[in-house]
Amino acid sequence: MTDALRSIDLAVIPGDGIGPEVTAEAVKVLRAVAGDDVRLTLTEYTLGAQHWLETGETLSDETLGKLRGHDAILFGAVGAAPGDTRIPSGLIEREFLLKLRFSLDHFVNLRPSRLYPGVPSPLAAPGVIDFIVVREGTEGPYTGNGGTLRGGTPHEVATEVSLNTAFGVERAVRDAFTRASARRRKLTLVHKHNVLVYAGHLWKRTVEAVAAEFPDVSHDYLHVDAAMIFLVTDPSRFDVIVTDNLFGDIVTDLAAAVSGGIGLAASANLNMERTAPSMFEPVHGSAPDIAGRQIADPTAAILSAALLLRHLGLDEHAARIEQAVEEDISSRTTDRRTAAVGDAIAAAVS
Numbered sequence: 001m002t003d004a005l006r007s008i009d010l011a012v013i014p015g016d017g018i019g020p021e022v023t024a025e026a027v028k029v030l031r032a033v034a035g036d037d038v039r040l041t042l043t044e045y046t047l048g049a050q051h052w053l054e055t056g057e058t059l060s061d062e063t064l065g066k067l068r069g070h071d072a073i074l075f076g077a078v079g080a081a082p083g084d085t086r087i088p089s090g091l092i093e094r095e096f097l098l099k100l101r102f103s104l105d106h107f108v109n110l111r112p113s114r115l116y117p118g119v120p121s122p123l124a125a126p127g128v129i130d131f132i133v134v135r136e137g138t139e140g141p142y143t144g145n146g147g148t149l150r151g152g153t154p155h156e157v158a159t160e161v162s163l164n165t166a167f168g169v170e171r172a173v174r175d176a177f178t179r180a181s182a183r184r185r186k187l188t189l190v191h192k193h194n195v196l197v198y199a200g201h202l203w204k205r206t207v208e209a210v211a212a213e214f215p216d217v218s219h220d221y222l223h224v225d226a227a228m229i230f231l232v233t234d235p236s237r238f239d240v241i242v243t244d245n246l247f248g249d250i251v252t253d254l255a256a257a258v259s260g261g262i263g264l265a266a267s268a269n270l271n272m273e274r275t276a277p278s279m280f281e282p283v284h285g286s287a288p289d290i291a292g293r294q295i296a297d298p299t300a301a302i303l304s305a306a307l308l309l310r311h312l313g314l315d316e317h318a319a320r321i322e323q324a325v326e327e328d329i330s331s332r333t334t335d336r337r338t339a340a341v342g343d344a345i346a347a348a349v350s
Ligand SMILES: NC(=O)C1=CN([C@@H]2O[C@H](COP(=O)(O)OP(=O)(O)OC[C@H]3O[C@@H](n4cnc5c(N)ncnc54)[C@H](O)[C@@H]3O)[C@@H](O)[C@H]2O)C=CC1
Pocket: 018, 022, 076, 077, 078, 079, 080, 081, 082, 093, 097, 262, 263, 264, 281, 282, 283, 284, 285, 286, 287, 288, 289, 290, 295, 296, 297, 298, 300
C-alpha cells in the first residue's frame, strides 16, 4: 500500500429514513478502524427525498461535480414512505440514485451473500451460503426508456424498455468471470432467455464468448424463476451469479433474506475502470416503517464500509471489520439498538 492510499477522502450521503441511523454506525466503525494509520476526511452531503422537499434538488450538476472529486461515496438509502403523496413515486430513486449510479458509471453492482456462523436462516437446511451477485448496474429496464400513450385513459399503453448493449453486458460478464476465477470457479447466468429472447440471447452469447477466456471457470444457466427455487432449496450451489439490473435487484433481496436478513446485506456500486468514485451502500432501502426508532440493523451499512476499504486497497482494515462483524453477529443474543451494534463493532476494530 502506498502512503497516498493511507489518506482517504469520502463523501457521505446518509439520505432518508433509516439511512442516517445506519450510516452513522458505519462512519463510527470507519473512524475506529482508521485509528491513527488512515487519515479519513469525511464530507457529508444532504440529499434524498427530504432534501428535495426542502430545496427542490434531486441531484444537481454542481453536487454531482463535487461528488466526483472524492475517493469513494458511502451512502445510506433514499426514498419516501409509500403513503407520502408529496413526493412523486420514483422521483428520488430515478433522479437521484439511478442518476448517480449511471453518471459515475457504476457498471458492477456487487452484492455478496454469506450466511455467517450462528446466524439463523429462514431455510430449514441452508447448508453453506456464500455467493456473490454481479448485477449489471447501468442498463436494463432502469434506464428510463419508455413512456405512456393515452395516459390515464382506459386505452393507456405504457412501455419500459430494457436496454442491453454488447459493451455493457460484456464488461459485467467479464467482471463476474474474473471474480469467479478468484473464488470457487463457478458462474451462473440468471436471465429469462426463453421469453426475453433479444436481451437474453445477448447475455447468453456473451457468457459463452467470455467463458473461452476463463477455462478454469465452469458456467451454467438458470431462468430467473427457477433460480428463485434454487436460492431457497439449494443456495450452496451458487458461487457467482451474473444478471441484469432488474433481475439482480430482485434476486439480491431474496438472497439477503435467506442469508440472515436484509439488515446484513452489503453492496458496492463499482466503477471498475476507476474513472469516477465507486459507491457503497446497504442493499436495503430507507425502511420508513422503522425509521427513527433505533431498531434498524446497521450491519449491512458497516459491511458496505468494509467493501469500500477493500476497493481502496485497505484490505487489512476491511478484514478487521468483517471479522468483528462475524464475531458480533454469531454472539447476538438480544435485539440491540442500532447505535449499540455500531459501538460493539467499533470497539472490536479499534
Ligand atoms: N438504495 C436505496 O436507496 C433504496 C431505496 N428504496 C426506497 O426505500 C423506500 C422503502 O422501500 P421498501 O420497499 O420498503 O424496502 P426497504 O428495504 O426499505 O424495507 C423492506 C423491509 O425491510 C426492513 N428493513 C430494511 N432495512 C432494514 C434494516 N437495516 N434493519 C432491519 N430491517 C430492515 C424494513 O423495515 C421493511 O420491513 C422506498 O421509497 C424505496 O423506493 C428501496 C430500495 C433501495
